Amino acid sequence: MDTPNLPPPLDPREQPVLQSLRVLRDQLTLLKQDRTTYVKSSDVMPLYDKVVEQVKLLNEIRADKPTEDNQVDRVLDGCFQLLSLFFMTIGRNNEAPAAYALTSTIKRLLDHLVEVDIYSEKDLAHISQTLERLREMVKAASSSHSENFITLLSNRIEVCQRSLVTLNTRLARLSDEIMPTYEKLISILRSLSLANTKSKFSATEVQKLQAQLKEIDAQRKEGKFVTVNGEVLAGDHEVSELLTKGIYWANMVLERKGVCPEPFREKYQTLVEIRNKLEKLSLTQAWSLRETDLYDYQRQLDRIDESRIDGNFVDSEGNFAELYVQRTLLYLIRRSYAYIYFLMIASEPVSEALLPVYNQLQTLKRCLLEVQNSGGLNSLDNMRVDGKFMVGKEIPEGQGSVIELLSECFELNYELRVAAEQETDD
Structure with a gap:
């Protein structure tokens, strides 16, 4: 779970906080792994309150050293990452805690864009809109969540905003024509x-x-x-x-020809596998994603990203990667973070327990819109000439099957309307 480059806490008063946070993170991890039942607010909120209580204690201990950064902060970050994704899982996407994981991913994306200086206006526009939405969300939650947590979130959003301003300034060098x-x-x-x-x-x-x-x-x-x-x-x-x-x-x-050198082959295969799994999730997201699943992908990527030395990937013997390997691995990391970002953005404010119903209704809505956009059943019926569907002057085969299907659609439409009217009367 942890990246070992952070030191243990020097202040002995932080040790109990570290132990409590580790226990809470383990409880959140176990809850994430449990697929026997749906996650409920009653499962998540007590753990959230306990983590916020530890933040309060930590702030009191660090009153005179607010910039301290050690293993306590790493474990606390893991707790908030999981809690944030749990808030999405239970459909509370519009509450402040749900913003935490998203700010982490946005920060990673922006850092990479600053590093490589290869990005478009569209990249920045989407992130800018998301940050504005998160800012409004946090502002609206100031009275219903811990002041310490709201301050933490606001600071994270502003860090992202500063990176965004820097990137937009770079783009301003280019004329509209170019x-x-x-x-x-x-x-x-x-x-x-x-x-x-x-x-x-x-x-x-x-x-x-x-x-x-x-x-x-x-x-x-x-x-x-x-x-x-x-x-x-x-x-x-x-x-x-x-x-x-x-x-x-x-x-x-x-x-x-897409061949990664042996010393970096394992890291390359790991990143390709992560990218492919996230790509698959992006295609089947509505039916197969539990938002907390993103935590493991995020942590894997973080570990690989943070293992770089002065921005460079190194092999097991400490040798820096050549340019081809460097660019290839960075692309895979950036692409994977982008998938995580869009999967979070696409998350619906609907509890996991209601998702099957929600998804079925979405599918039904799309079908009904298709019928509406094509002019409805009457427009299809009006296409007939003397009771037959014509293509030019030809009468194609299969008239009976098509007319039978049209009749069944009319019957279903009639039955649904009658049922709706009866329910309204009742």
Whole structure:
């Protein structure tokens, strides 16, 4: 669970707090692992109150040293991560504790964007909207949750906001005219990294992306991105640099064909497996995700991310990873954090116990909307000519089956309307 680079508490008064938090984290972990029943508010709230009580004690101990950071903080973070995901699981997504895990993931994403300086306006816009929503959520909860916890959450949101401002400032260097080219290059770079980490490497796919880079390069005049009047566009240096990175990366990916060197193979396989599982969850999220499942993925990623030395991955002998490995592993980590972020955002404010009903209603709603958008049953019936469905002047085979199905739909529609009217009368 823990990353061992944090020291134990020096103040002996923190030791009981550490032990209590470890017990609470273990209880939360056991609750997370129990699939025999649905998680309820009555399971979560007593544990939440006990963790907040430990925060109060810790703040009293650290009144004169508020910036202390040791193993107590790591275990406390684990407790709040789990509690936050439990709040989502029980459908209390709009309450302040649910924001904690999301702020952690946003912080990771922003740190990586600052590190690589490769991101788009869309990336920042979505995160900005989410932070604003979290800020409003925390503000509204100030009277119903511990002051210490609200302060902690507010500080985490503001840390993310400062990173966001820095990133937006970088993007402001680019003119509106050059921005579409920049966005296209971002998309190509990400597509190259995806192709590089697929189970079956496709040289053709990479070559097509390489051709797009050459097309963008051909748009330059004497190595510069210019206006129709020949003036160098604001942001030319940044976009030209990004283009150079893209061409270099495409050549490297083609050369290496998605093969990670042996010293980093295990770490690579672990990250690919995490990415693939999260991708699968993103496709089946409504039916298969318990939000607390994200905790284990998050912690695995955190451990790998934090194992870097001065930003570099190292092998078992302490050797730094070469550029190809560095870029490949960082892409997988960033992609996985992005999946976790969107899975949290997509979480519905519905208790786990009600999710099966909610999901069935969502499916039914989509079906009804399809019928509505296509003009309903009457519009289908009106397509008939002399009782037959025509395609041009032809009468295709299967008229009987289609007409029988249409009749059954009319009958079901009638029965539902009668049932609804009877319930209204009752």
